[in-house]
Amino acid sequence: MNAPNGHVGAVTVQPLLSVRGLCKHFPVMSRGFCSKVVAVVKAVDDVSFDLAPSETLGLVGESGSGKTTTARCVLRAIDPSAGEVFFRLPDGRMVDLATLPARELKPIRQHAQMVFQDPYSSLNPRMTVGDIVGEPLVIHGLARGEELEVRVAEVLARVGLKPEHRLRYPHAFSGWQRQRIGIARALIMKPSLIVCDEATSALDVSVQAQVLDLLKELQREFRLTYLFVAHNLDVVRNFCDRVAVMRKGRIVELAPTTQIFAAPQHAYTKILLSAVPSPDPDVRMNFNVGEELAKLDAAPQP
């Protein structure tokens, strides 16, 4: 097995996903008729990380840090500008998702699924829940007729929805129930990797806890690997094994969760953690992050 060379982070087992030097650059065009490229926005700039099977890696950062773009490049929802995304298939083969032609990519997509942030916009309002959850199986031609019905009912039951719910439309469900539908849609493909893009950000704390619990249960049961994109550090702390902190398209720090929170190494991680309002009134948050970030940007980069 020719595993990708070099290790990033503490992964010692064969990684399920191995990202190397991932870049996504967007050209900035000048205005007018004869527009030409005047600048390049490096949304993702030389990002590398490994993801072990059954591991949860948190990708945190502020909006614009490139965490969602990274996640989308990993799933090839958008084409990366450079870099490699090695993904291990269930049969043990390693493929580079970044360069695979579209035709070969489609059958591989069933192994890597996504759960989206907004349970309102990610579900088609004109489709019933049963059709939404069963659609991936239909697209990949993996089940039809009675088998399709059975598998949809199974997966709905697994995420805590009732069989009769499959005849209803998304508008009849609360945000939390919709998020279960989104999870069921990803789960029905029996994937090995699920990318959760801010999967709990739109939910209340009490429901957020339930979604995280469900995701943890499913992870144990189906040996799922999560790439968990989030901006809420509190959620990441409780849910992820390792955390990658992104800023301006780059990973500034990647370490086990306990280490990131107990002893952050990078100045940016320290500022980010200090800005989180603690629910303990005796632990004062840092209101001064604006100036500290400006100072960080002014300092010469190593």
Place this chain on the structure above:
Amino acid sequence: MSDADPGTDPAHLPLLEVENLEVSFFTPDGVVPAVQGVTFSIARGRTLALVGESGSGKSVTSYSILRLIQPPGRIVGGRMLLRSARAGDIDIAQLGEESEMLYKVRGGLVSMIFQEPMTALSPVHTVGSQIAEAILIHQKLNPTQARGLTIEMLKKVGIANAEQRYDHYPHELSGGMRQRVVIAMALVCKPELLIADEPTTALDVTIQAQILGLIKTLQRELGCSVLLITHDFGVVAQMADDVAVMYRGQIVERGDVRAVLKNPQHAYTRALLDALPSRRHAALQSARAAAELAPAEVKS
């Protein structure tokens, strides 16, 4: 009820007293009570946080104070006494829909910051003109003076190049900048009460920290009271003096922020606090520590 006990300094009376507020929505499927018998008060210069999950009635309560409840919703009972230093005692619940006083209250004596700054800003007017409009409505200033005051206010909320930014449209600004503009608009008329409805929910933590810091600084400067609507106990702990926890249209617990967060009395408050990821993390850690301790105890 008499307005004040003899011997009590009116300055020490609460700025706002809400008593038995009832708001219902009259839908074709029946009457939905959104706020039921809510009672609280906000002292001068202090911050009260109204915390609860979505649907708990916290936003309906705050909208009621500005009389922004739209049909089929209606305030069906209670009183909201605003003890304005500038305009005297006003029962907001009794004001006529078209009354002069209501216009004076809205944006003048009481102003509001919304969660999503884009909904509070007009996309077709420059940010400067929108702030100046508030000044021209509530203060006796001419347009040139209003422009000057607007630029001064934009500087105060931390917007660089305020003179140029005056002529920018909301879509040209980032989310954090827009929220700063909304804060400038809310505070330019020196309100006695600022209602902030999830002012930082849509923002990143580092921007949130800056906006919360800004609200604190300006509150101190203007001496206004703040009613902070939020679902985030972190924001409550860092910003508020007092807290009221809402559940299903009622306040289930109310008190000093330290007392409520450190020693919640109501089961719902406890459940809500226990659902916090940081609390769950702590619980998990102590469970792990206990599990690791157990075999060691056996050994010794």
